[in-house]
Amino acid sequence: MRDWRAKNEVKPSPITNKDGMTEQEFLQKYDASRYARPSVTVDMLIFTVADEQEPNYRKLSPKSLQILLVKRADHPFMGQWALPGGFVSPDESLEEAALRELREETNIDDIYLEQLYTWGEVNRDPRTRVISASYMALVDSERLEVKAGDDADDARWFRVEDKWLRENKIATETGTITEKWVALRFWNEAEELSATVKITRTVSGRTVREEREIVETNQVAFDHAKIIQYALERLRNKIEYTDIAFALMPELFTLTELQQVYEVILGKELLAAAFRRKVADKVIETNHYRKHAGHRPSKYYRFHPEWTDQA
Structure with a gap:
């Protein structure tokens, strides 16, 4: 038994512009040279x-x-x-x-x-x-x-x-x-x-x-x-x-090295304690240390991969 709805279905009329053209007809006749192209x-x-x-x-x-x-x-x-x-x-x-x-x-x-x-x-x-x-x-x-x-x-x-x-x-x-x-x-x-x-x-x-x-x-x-x-x-x-600064950092880095990068880009010195609080969520502490003459060993950190923009 045929569906009476299919028999009586009215197809929608194509959308035409003020000149009576469908979109397909319009695109076929469109002249791109009408407008200057920078x-x-x-x-x-x-x-x-x-x-x-x-x-x-x-x-x-x-x-x-x-x-x-x-x-x-x-x-x-x-x-x-x-x-x-x-x-x-x-x-x-x-x-x-x-x-x-x-x-x-x-x-x-x-x-x-x-x-x-x-x-x-x-x-x-x-x-x-x-x-x-x-x-x-x-x-x-x-x-x-x-x-x-x-x-x-x-x-x-x-x-x-x-x-x-x-x-x-x-x-x-x-x-x-x-x-x-x-x-x-x-x-x-x-x-x-x-x-x-x-x-x-x-x-x-x-x-x-x-x-x-x-x-x-x-x-x-x-x-x-x-x-x-x-x-x-x-x-x-x-x-x-954002985490854009970490594009400059190796896999392991000290917070002093990271702070130095921030200071160069910002063009100003930062207080160490305030900086460490600022980046605390962006870094993960490791068990590795940087050792070199004349310095106390500095702990290495790595970027926190699950940190997301807060903006």
Whole structure:
């Protein structure tokens, strides 16, 4: 016996637009050239904390925060230093493009990249309209063999530091405008680069807007100085509530070594007792000790694999 419901079932009408086209018909006739298509690039911010030379064997080697830069081999900004990066192909995702460009320009492969921010100012690239997705990673540079690829003349680690220069705060009818100037310095044994970035934070009622502009730059290409300054802020924020710092640590480490990494990234000294309370949930105590001349044995710890972000 046939189901009377099947006999009397009414098929729904296809959804059409104002021109009477179904979605399939619309896509068949769609003209992608109706709209200008900007180029898309990826830029990678690869940070590390590296040991400095320390003549006193009784002390831990001092450390510095460093960033990987590549020297541009062609116009524009030929001969200047930039973040590793390049154009995204139509057949690859942003992350695939980031990993490919990083491998081609620096020989670094198989690292975890986290998307940082998308930069879309109209005139940020003198060649054409370019929108860039930036990615960030904190890595152990001793495990990497950096080597410039075909698209770069050189690839080097630069020590990086930022310094607040001055601040200006203006009251408005609906809120405030705060202007801050920050100086960036990059250096290694061969070269020194610099830039100044102005940050304008506008508060109007419940709306907050933050803008960055490069006031001056010395051998830092494109708008990469302000991308780096923003990344430094994010890195310092992330180290407070994530496990990102442990990407730099060996399997076993002392709390003093871990504190030193935190201090370098945050750019300030930390009280040992307060720091130990802060990271207590992130580490596991072991029965191993570090022994070296002139020091009391220091207990080794390891990262707690079951710790999760509390944010």
